[in-house]
Amino acid sequence: MHKQSLVESVLDNLPVAVFVKDATDGFKFILWNKKQEEITSLRAVKALGNDDYDLFSQESADYFRSVDKAVLKRGKLLRVPEEIIDTKHRGEVHLRTVKLPVHDERTGHDLVVGISEDITEKVQSLRQLEHLNKNLVETNKELADTQMQLIQAEKLESIGRLAAGVAHEVKNPLAMILLGVDYLSQGIDPDDPNVDTILTQMREAVARADRIVRGLVDFSSQRALSREPVKLDLVIDEVLLLVRHELTRTTTNVTIDIQDDLPHVFLDMSKFEQVMINLVINAVHAMHKSTKAELLIRGRCERMKDVIKNQGARKFEVFRDGDQVVILDIIDNGTGIEKGDVNRLFDPFFTTKATGHGTGLGLSVAKKIVALHGGNLTLENREDGKGAMARLILPTKIDTGKVSLVPNLLKEIDT
Amino acid sequence: MAKKVLLVDDEAGFTQLLKMNLEKSGGYEVMIENDSTQALAMALSFEPDAIVLDVVMPGMDGGDVQAQLQQSPKLSGVPVVMLTALVDSAELSEGAVAQAGSTTVLPKPVDLSLLLRVLDDMLS
Numbered sequence: 001m002h003k004q005s006l007v008e009s010v011l012d013n014l015p016v017a018v019f020v021k022d023a024t025d026g027f028k029f030i031l032w033n034k035k036q037e038e039i040t041s042l043r044a045v046k047a048l049g050n051d052d053y054d055l056f057s058q059e060s061a062d063y064f065r066s067v068d069k070a071v072l073k074r075g076k077l078l079r080v081p082e083e084i085i086d087t088k089h090r091g092e093v094h095l096r097t098v099k100l101p102v103h104d105e106r107t108g109h110d111l112v113v114g115i116s117e118d119i120t121e122k123v124q125s126l127r128q129l130e131h132l133n134k135n136l137v138e139t140n141k142e143l144a145d146t147q148m149q150l151i152q153a154e155k156l157e158s159i160g161r162l163a164a165g166v167a168h169e170v171k172n173p174l175a176m177i178l179l180g181v182d183y184l185s186q187g188i189d190p191d192d193p194n195v196d197t198i199l200t201q202m203r204e205a206v207a208r209a210d211r212i213v214r215g216l217v218d219f220s221s222q223r224a225l226s227r228e229p230v231k232l233d234l235v236i237d238e239v240l241l242l243v244r245h246e247l248t249r250t251t252t253n254v255t256i257d258i259q260d261d262l263p264h265v266f267l268d269m270s271k272f273e274q275v276m277i278n279l280v281i282n283a284v285h286a287m288h289k290s291t292k293a294e295l296l297i298r299g300r301c302e303r304m305k306d307v308i309k310n311q312g313a314r315k316f317e318v319f320r321d322g323d324q325v326v327i328l329d330i331i332d333n334g335t336g337i338e339k340g341d342v343n344r345l346f347d348p349f350f351t352t353k354a355t356g357h358g359t360g361l362g363l364s365v366a367k368k369i370v371a372l373h374g375g376n377l378t379l380e381n382r383e384d385g386k387g388a389m390a391r392l393i394l395p396t397k398i399d400t401g402k403v404s405l406v407p408n409l410l411k412e413i414d415t
Numbered sequence: 416m417a418k419k420v421l422l423v424d425d426e427a428g429f430t431q432l433l434k435m436n437l438e439k440s441g442g443y444e445v446m447i448e449n450d451s452t453q454a455l456a457m458a459l460s461f462e463p464d465a466i467v468l469d470v471v472m473p474g475m476d477g478g479d480v481q482a483q484l485q486q487s488p489k490l491s492g493v494p495v496v497m498l499t500a501l502v503d504s505a506e507l508s509e510g511a512v513a514q515a516g517s518t519t520v521l522p523k524p525v526d527l528s529l530l531l532r533v534l535d536d537m538l539s
Binding site: 168171172174175176177178179180182183186194197198201204205245247248249251 | 426428429432435439440473474475524526527
């Protein structure tokens with residue numbers, strides 16, 4: 001064995017594969033370092049003096065030759081981000097290669113110098129990560145579907161709770177229509193002043209029943225979250241229509257204090273109504289012992305800084321200082337929240353109601369729906385200790401800047 | 416002289432239509448009270464021969480009004496017809512109706528001919 005020159009020694013200790021082909025002499029290999037031996041599973045003694053067609057498959061050799069020719073034609077360095085070679089011991093090996101043309105002044109030959117880095121492991125981890133990412137996306141989708149199903153299940157539950165009240169609200173207009181028919185079926189006297197009144201009342205009764213039934217149908221329909229700009233007072237009107245019977249039955253006095261010119265909020269009406277119905281019914285139930293049940297629904301627009309100031313040291317991570325938000329408070333004068341229950345209110349299946357009177361899902365689902373709207377729902381006792389307050393904080397614009405961690409990670413690995 | 420009927424129900428439209436029907440078909444003199452908390456005062460001044468009461472009303476429900484009427488020596492003998500749109504029969508038995516004793520309960524939407532027959536029976 002001949003003594004290695006310094007250059008050969010350096011080349012053999014490089015962590016990258018280096019090879020040189022003599023383009024003037026049939027692209028035969030004239031240099032093949034240790035790392036190149038390792039990567040290709042081919043010893044230098046076998047490779048030197050041979051060309052790609054002697055060492056690799058026809059397909060691979062064609063490709064290498066075309067790149068070599070391109071390098072010579074361009075007369076400058078060419079990067080091949082990824083190429084694959086079949087090797088005897090390691091199967092497919094992925095390489096990142098740089099090729100550059102060199103003119104050997106001594107012999108007058110044109111050479112192609114190649115430097116390759118083995119990126120097989122990197123590519124494999126990337127594939128694995130892509131696979132995991134795909135699984136993650138699928139799992140996320142399943143989770144989102146399950147959440148929607150849960151929201152729907154809770155909605156059906158609240159429809160059950162509302163059914164008696166809605167039936168009452170529909171039966172009253174029906175009773176009026178029937179009375180109108182009874183009156184008119186006895187013969188219509190053109191001079192009877194009652195006829196006009198009766199027809200007007202009947203028309204109004206039909207419109208009222210229609211409104212209630214339509215509200216219920218809208219409310220019960222299952223859809224993906226579909227947000228639109230809405231006026232909050234409109235939502236409150238719709239909700240109060242659906243829970244009117246419950247309010248009347250419990251003699252609850254409702255005060256609505258909504259700031260004029262409140263900005264629109266981007267809501268999925270049906271899902272947001274579900275939240276409001278849940279909160280109002282909860283408040284009504286909490287006031288069953290109150291001698292005079294008073295429900296206050298208060299809405300106003302504020303900048304986030306003021307909200308935090310008003311709320312002490314509490315942080316709302318979904319909002320930033322200065323964000324314009326709409327705050328909706330539902331305040332009752334009921335029994336308030338037991339100290340021990342404060343931290344469990346939003347836990348799924350937590351309920352203080354008797355078995356059969358609540359699933360314990362209402363508040364956890366309500367909080368989820370509000371979160372899907374980019375908002376926040378909190379429940380606390382009133383400062384004066386005379387009941388509880390549910391507070392909804394809603395953004396007045398939709399945040400589209402989504403952070404996606406996984407693609408960023410992939411990018412980092414790739415570079 | 417026409418018999419007098421007092422209608423107590425918070426549904427103004429409903430009472431208006433019922434009044435027209437009772438006047439036209441039954442020949443009754445009908446008075447309306449849409450505020451249940453004023454029902455007793457109205458009954459004392461109107462002195463009805465029969466009272467038609469709704470069950471679910473804000474302020475005071477039909478049961479509360481009925482109890483007030485029972486306590487008034489002047490009104491305790493006045494027959495009462497209770498109307499309810501409640502669909503749950505369990506609610507009917509445990510609430511207002513149980514206290515109502517011999518009071519007749521009719522479901523809403525009210526069958527006018529049935530109501531007229533009941534009133535006729537009560538007042539004949």
